Amino acid sequence: MTDVDGVLASGRLPIVAAVRMHAVALWRWVTRQPATPDDVTSLSHTSDTRQLLTVLASVEIVMAPVVDLIFPKGLRIPHLVLETILAAVAFSFVATWSRHPHLIHGNLLRLRTGAFGELTLAVRQIETIRKHERKVKGFGLRAVPDEATALACTVGAKVNLLIEFADPLSVDINGDNRTVTRVYTAVDEPSAAIRAVKLAMPKRQ
Numbered sequence: 142m143t144d145v146d147g148v149l150a151s152g153r154l155p156i157v158a159a160v161r162m163h164a165v166a167l168w169r170w171v172t173r174q175p176a177t178p179d180d181v182t183s184l185s186h187t188s189d190t191r192q193l194l195t196v197l198a199s200v201e202i203v204m205a206p207v208v209d210l211i212f213p214k215g216l217r218i219p220h221l222v223l224e225t226i227l228a229a230v231a232f233s234f235v236a237t238w239s240r241h242p243h244l245i246h247g248n249l250l251r252l253r254t255g256a257f258g259e260l261t262l263a264v265r266q267i268e269t270i271r272k273h274e275r276k277v278k279g280f281g282l283r284a285v286p287d288e289a290t291a292l293a294c295t296v297g298a299k300v301n302l303l304i305e306f307a308d309p310l311s312v313d314i315n316g317d318n319r320t321v322t323r324v325y326t327a328v329d330e331p332s333a334a335i336r337a338v339k340l341a342m343p344k345r346q
Contacts, residue, residue, distance in 0.1 A: 149261040152315040159256035163233035170236030184243040188329045198231035252294040257281030273303035293325040300325040
């Protein structure tokens with residue numbers, strides 16, 4: 142798919158689908174499989190969060206055998222199993238966000254947050270894209286509390302990009318239909334993302 146007439150949106154995945162996404166992403170991340178095709182431009186996000194989770198999970202793995210010595214023998218194996226599960230969950234989030242960057246593919250811009258939802262639109266629908274730092278309560282694809290016609294599509298509360306549409310668009314998020322004129326999102330390198338999106342936008346007459 143390289144084009145859409147309107148906007149395609151999906152909210153948070155059900156728990157089973159989310160677990161499946163994380164498990165597949167973790168496996169492909171560990172085995173170093175390519176995340177995106179060569180003809181797709183990826184815009185990474187959540188690098189700070191991914192680095193923090195990686196450090197915490199790594200410390201957990203190193204310290205688990207030491208802490209395990211505190212427990213009675215009968216509890217040591219269950220404790221190590223629990224620590225392994227916690228580390229795997231942390232690394233699954235790192236893998237999922239790493240393997241689900243925002244994408245520019247043909248005429249499409251896909252804003253992705255892993256299992257928290259995504260938004261796909263045609264770049265020709267974009268009027269402007271610029272840096273804009275603020276916080277929007279919540280995570281994933283969601284409404285902006287203080288703006289009736291705005292959405293946010295980020296893993297966390299921080300945003301640093303504002304995309305404004307040439308015309309209002311109708312967006313259906315799991316049955317909740319909204320008229321949208323702007324979207325807030327976040328990327329690791331805002332300037333590079335703006336250049337990439339503008340390069341994909343059709344020339345204005």
